Amino acid sequence: MPASISRFSPGWRTLGLAVALPVALVVFSPATFAADVLVVTDSRHPLKTVGGERLIELDEAHRIETELAAELPADPEQAAVIVKRRLNGGGADLQRRIASAYQGVTDAWSLGITSIPAVVVDKRYVIYGEPDVARAVARIEQHRRTQP
Incomplete structure (x- = not known):
């Protein structure tokens, strides 16, 4: 008589493992343990992210300002008109990008x-x-487990 008897066929056990293993990997991944993950960097320091973290690129505001100031005329009044037009043309998405960068x-x-x-x-x-x-x-997470 076999040491263990399963009521499920081998095919069902394989399917169960195929479903349970990815779920376990997600549930027990390091990013899942942390309630709030924030990553601070800039465009010169690329990262390997896991997804779900909040990413702050400190030079994002400067990159947006560079986009807005690209190819402006020397005349300050004309330049101001063009920048205002670009700001208005970017709409809510541009405003959100600017606010997020400075925040x-x-x-x-x-x-x-x-x-x-x-x-x-x-x-x-x-x-x-x-x-x-x-x-x-x-x-x-390793440090948190060792500290009371």
Whole structure:
């Protein structure tokens, strides 16, 4: 008599593993443990993200300003008219990008970020210099488990 008897055929067990394994990987991934993940960087420091984290690029506001100021005439009055037209033409999406860029700088400053890249978890823990967000979050989670 076999040591274990299953009421399901081998095909059903394989299907169960095929469904359970990906679900377990998502549920127990490092990013899932962290309630709030914030990543602070700039365009010169690329990162490997995991998805779901909030990304702040500190030079985003400058890039938007550069777009708005591209090929402006030397005359300040004409330049002002063109910039206003560009701002209006960008609509709500441009306004949202500008607000988000400056809010990101403010948030990074208020958290005391001193260098980039920085991965911040729950506005309390930070790892500097790690370009792999999953690895940074895993290090933070390991630290949290060892601290009472």
